Amino acid sequence: MLVSTLCTAQEYINDSAVDSIKAEQEKKFDWDKVYAGGGLGFQFGNYTFIDIAPVFGYRINPDFSVGVGITYKYFQDNSYKDYKTHIYGGSIFGNYIFFKNFFAHLEFELINLDVIVLDLNGNVSSKERRDLNYFWIGGGYRQPVGENSFLVLTLLYNVLDTKGFFYPNPIYRIGFNIGL
Numbered sequence: 001m002l003v004s005t006l007c008t009a010q011e012y013i014n015d016s017a018v019d020s021i022k023a024e025q026e027k028k029f030d031w032d033k034v035y036a037g038g039g040l041g042f043q044f045g046n047y048t049f050i051d052i053a054p055v056f057g058y059r060i061n062p063d064f065s066v067g068v069g070i071t072y073k074y075f076q077d078n079s080y081k082d083y084k085t086h087i088y089g090g091s092i093f094g095n096y097i098f099f100k101n102f103f104a105h106l107e108f109e110l111i112n113l114d115v116i117v118l119d120l121n122g123n124v125s126s127k128e129r130r131d132l133n134y135f136w137i138g139g140g141y142r143q144p145v146g147e148n149s150f151l152v153l154t155l156l157y158n159v160l161d162t163k164g165f166f167y168p169n170p171i172y173r174i175g176f177n178i179g180l
Contacts, residue, residue: 033059037152037177038069048076055093057177063097071111083127085114087166093136101143105154107136113166132166134158140173148179 034056041051050073057067073087089111097103110133119125140154154173 031180034180035059035065035067035148035177036180037150037175039173039175046078048074050074053175055175055177057093057095065095066093067095068092069107069109071109073111073113075113083114083116085127087111087113097142101150102139102141104139105136105156107134107156109134109136111166132162133160134162134167135160136171138170142177145176150177151175152177 035058036054036056038054039051040053041049043049052072053069055067055069057065059065069091071087071089071091075083075085075087077083089109091107091109093105093107095103095105110131112129112131114127115130117126117128135158136156137159138154138156140152142150142152145151152173152175154175155170156173157170158167
């Protein structure tokens, strides 16, 4: 009889533990940890550049977040017979706040664009659509603006030997993140 009672008690504890684990798993995704942001950029003149780059992230804990970014850029260089291209891409990233509002940043980015092909004399012979990938390492500072928003300043360096490198090395970014 005592063994039967212990088995029943054990079953009750297991059911309770399972319910507790399920409740805890349901709590794991918290919309309060989601943020959106990104940057807008533009330049006009001999070089025309328009950049739209939204990001969406999730704070795993107060110091670590992961996310995705979407990229659209329009680029025109009048020095190459009106070279124009629409650039599309995306990225995944991680940020780790290591001291107050200073953070380390890792990001893998893939973009698709028209690349100029030059002949032996340095003249434009054609354009080819290519994918370029980048692995950015760097860091930055986020300045609080309000209760759940930040101005974000980032300095990044591409550690891959990307052929047809579109970006200068390093790059600087200024953007905003807004908690949803």
